[in-house]
Amino acid sequence: MPSTDTLTVRDIAANSLAAVRVFEKFGIDYCCGGKRPLADVCRDKGYDTESVQSELDAAMAGAPPEERDWSTAPLADLADHIVGTHHAYLRRELPAIEARLAKVFRVYNMRYGPCLTGLPEVFRTLRSELESHMPKEEIVLFPAIAAYEAASNSGRPLPRMPFGTVANPIHMMEAEHETAGRCLTQIREITNNFEVPSYACVTYRALMSGLDELERDLHMHIHLENNILFPRAAKFEAAHK
Ligand SMILES: [Fe+2]
Numbered sequence: 001m002p003s004t005d006t007l008t009v010r011d012i013a014a015n016s017l018a019a020v021r022v023f024e025k026f027g028i029d030y031c032c033g034g035k036r037p038l039a040d041v042c043r044d045k046g047y048d049t050e051s052v053q054s055e056l057d058a059a060m061a062g063a064p065p066e067e068r069d070w071s072t073a074p075l076a077d078l079a080d081h082i083v084g085t086h087h088a089y090l091r092r093e094l095p096a097i098e099a100r101l102a103k104v105f106r107v108y109n110m111r112y113g114p115c116l117t118g119l120p121e122v123f124r125t126l127r128s129e130l131e132s133h134m135p136k137e138e139i140v141l142f143p144a145i146a147a148y149e150a151a152s153n154s155g156r157p158l159p160r161m162p163f164g165t166v167a168n169p170i171h172m173m174e175a176e177h178e179t180a181g182r183c184l185t186q187i188r189e190i191t192n193n194f195e196v197p198s199y200a201c202v203t204y205r206a207l208m209s210g211l212d213e214l215e216r217d218l219h220m221h222i223h224l225e226n227n228i229l230f231p232r233a234a235k236f237e238a239a240h241k
């Protein structure tokens with residue numbers, strides 16, 4: 001990466017959503033006030049430039065690709081992976097995206113007239129749906145699936161669950177996934193496929209790339225649940241009845 005003495009915070013942020021997150025964490029303005037070299041900003045804020053730089057490098061290097069075969073891994077491991085990766089992602093990113101959205105919506109509607117109409121409402125619906133959805137999986141469904149698996153592995157009968165068959169909470173979760181999917185479709189429509197206008201600032205750019213990434217992450221998340229975890233859990237229950 002070019003020297004932090006010359007490269008501005010805004011230049012770094014414009015090319016990397018991972019860098020935007022690091023700047024947000026440190027409270028570094030990467031948008032309108034970001035036209036300054038990173039080293040200068042760190043000096044003013046009392047940060048060690050090398051520490052910030054190494055966080056940036058680590059974040060921008062990205063996470064290793066997923067390699068595990070979830071069609072055969074233990075169900076408890078898959079549930080842990082979903083919570084640790086995708087639920088953690090949503091808990092971290094939903095508030096960050098909403099903060100960018102609030103700023104962009106206010107400034108761009110004021111400066112350029114009506115734009116992104118309806119996006120704050122759809123995003124709020126998506127966020128509140130997901131924030132009430134995840135605990136149901138974490139507290140009810142995933143522990144039940146893990147308990148079935150543990151009982152079976154140790155040769156005990158499957159424990160009785162208050163919801164009867166596991167198909168009941170699964171149907172509820174699938175219906176909630178459809179609601180989330182409809183919100184994602186609306187977000188794509190409102191943003192014209194995450195289009196970035198020529199006059200957009202870095203926060204606008206980060207908002208669109210954040211929404212784009214949210215959609216991809218949520219699609220993978222729902223795929224792991226609807227297409228792998230839930231059918232395997234249902235089959236597992238049927239096989240041990
Ligand atoms: Fe989930």
Ligand SMILES: [Fe+2]
Binds near residue numbers: 133173177222225
């Ligand atoms: Fe889910």
